Amino acid sequence: MIDLRSDTVTKPTDAMRDAMARADVGDDVYGDDPTVQALEARTAEILGKxxxxxxxxxxxxxxxxxxxxxxxxxxxxxxSGAHIFVNEGGAPAGLSGILVRPIQGEHGIFTAEQLEQSLRVLHPFNPSTIPAPTKLICLENTHNSGGGTVWPLASIREIAALARTHRIPLHLDGARLWHASAASGVPEADYAKEFDTVSVCFSKGLGAPIGSVLAGASEPIARARRFKQMFGGGFRQAGVVAAAALYALENHRADLSNDHKRAATLATGLSTLPGVELDATRVETNIIRFRLNDRSSFDLVERCHAKGVHMLPAGRHAARAVVHRDIDDEAIQTTLSVVKHVLATENKENRV
Ligand SMILES: Cc1ncc(COP(=O)(O)O)c(C=O)c1O
Known part of the structure; x- marks a missing residue:
């Protein structure tokens, strides 16, 4: 099966498993796990936090x-398409009791002007107790549902300046910040500098089986440790999995541009197929989202799956394919022939 559902499906390599097996561990809830500490220190260093x-x-x-x-x-x-908002099970309301106000961006990116329009400026006649206070602005880089879009650094800087003026902290969902850096050449730390807290994942394109890090200044991170425990995240001898993340950080980051090249090849190929609506020039990283003119995406993904290519529907008329380190050049070519074949085969029942 060529699994293009997500880059989270990557499996640990033998070398990564060796690093896990040899990991020095302790009880992380007591602050005793040296491998977790090494991972936290190394990630903070890379992000400049x-x-x-x-x-x-x-x-x-x-x-x-x-x-x-x-x-x-x-x-x-x-x-409006932020993972925090649409794909985390309603957690902002469920776990923190907060309201999420979306700003409609383009391919997942909004501008500083749009943010400015969204920030409430109260006249003294308007009691400040009436609206919910805006306490955080979140960006996502790369933006998953926007199609793996890289948020331009210049735009982030404008947004950060505005946030500072209004004394509102900024959080970055940088699950794929590594991809943004690989695609743009901007070091992760240059992006991270503009944010109060940054979340990064090791379990996506980097290929580790589990784990994420939240980085920032000492004070918010000390507070975050309390909520990590409250949310059930105290995971004892976590060094076994932290070792995989450390291995991925040091050995897999440089490979991400290969995924981007393969994604570009797949996107270019898909964009030439009749019935597919896709601007391949917009595919900046490893996520490809394409629309189907007159056909059900459910039908397409099911019939591709039957032929060994696993993709996800992204709505009734759109599909998503994510390239990752377990996908090679041959898999890209096979995917293109399978999708081409399926699209060329009429399935009247499923035309919409
Ligand atoms: C942008 C983004 N943020 C956060 C997450 C959540 O990561 P996890 O699946 O480790 O909870 C994902 C997962 O795919 C994601 O794409």
């Missing part, structure tokens, strides 16, 4: 960040 805390998932690092920056009844601003 004072401190970092390791957790099992990107959802947890994001949601702990939200809880760290807010109190129940506060409001946060996000892009």
């Amino acid at each position: 004072e401190a970092a805390v390791y957790m099992p998932t990107g959802t947890m690092t994001n949601q702990v960040a939200l809880r760290t920056h807010t109190e129940a009844g506060d409001e946060i601003l996000v892009e």
Whole structure:
């Protein structure tokens, strides 16, 4: 099966498994795990932050960040397709009791002007107690549902300047910040510098089986440790999996541009197929989202699956394919012939 559902499906390599088997471990809840500490220190160093805390998932690092920056009844601003908003099980409301106000971006990116329009400016006649206070702004880089879009550094800087003026902290969902850096050549630390907290994942394109880190200044990260524990993230001898993340950081980061090249080849090929609507020039990293003119995406993904290519529907008329380190050049070519074949085969029942 050529599995293009997500880059989370990557499996640990033998070398990574060796590193896991040899990991020096301790009880992380007591602060005793040297491998977790090494991972936190190395990630903080790469991101240019004072401190970092390791957790099992990107959802947890994001949601702990939200809880760290807010109190129940506060409001946060996000892009309308943000993972934090649409793909984390309603956690902002469920775990932190906060409101999420979306800003509609383009391919997942909003501008500083749009943010400015969204920030409430109250006249003294308007009691400040009436609206929910805006306590956090979240960006996502790369933007998953936007199609793996890289948020331009210049735009981030404008947004950060505006946030600072309004004294609102900024959080980055950088699950794929590594991809943004590989695609743009901007070091991760240059992006991270503009944010109060940054969440990064090891379990996606980097190929580790589990784990994310939340990084920032010492104070918010100390507070985040409390909520990590509260949300059930104290995971004892976590060094076994932290070793995989460390291995991935040091050995797999440089490979991401191969995934991007393969994604570009796949996108270019798909864009030439009749019935596919896709601007291949917009595919900047490893995520490809394409629309189907007059056909059900459910039908397409099911019939491709039957022929050994696993993709996800992204709505009724769109599909998603994510390239990752377990996908080679041959898999890209096979995928293109399978999709071409399936699209060329009429299935009237499923035309919409
Ligand atoms: C942009 C983004 N943020 C956060 C997450 C959540 O990561 P996890 O699956 O580790 O909870 C994902 C997962 O795919 C993601 O794409």
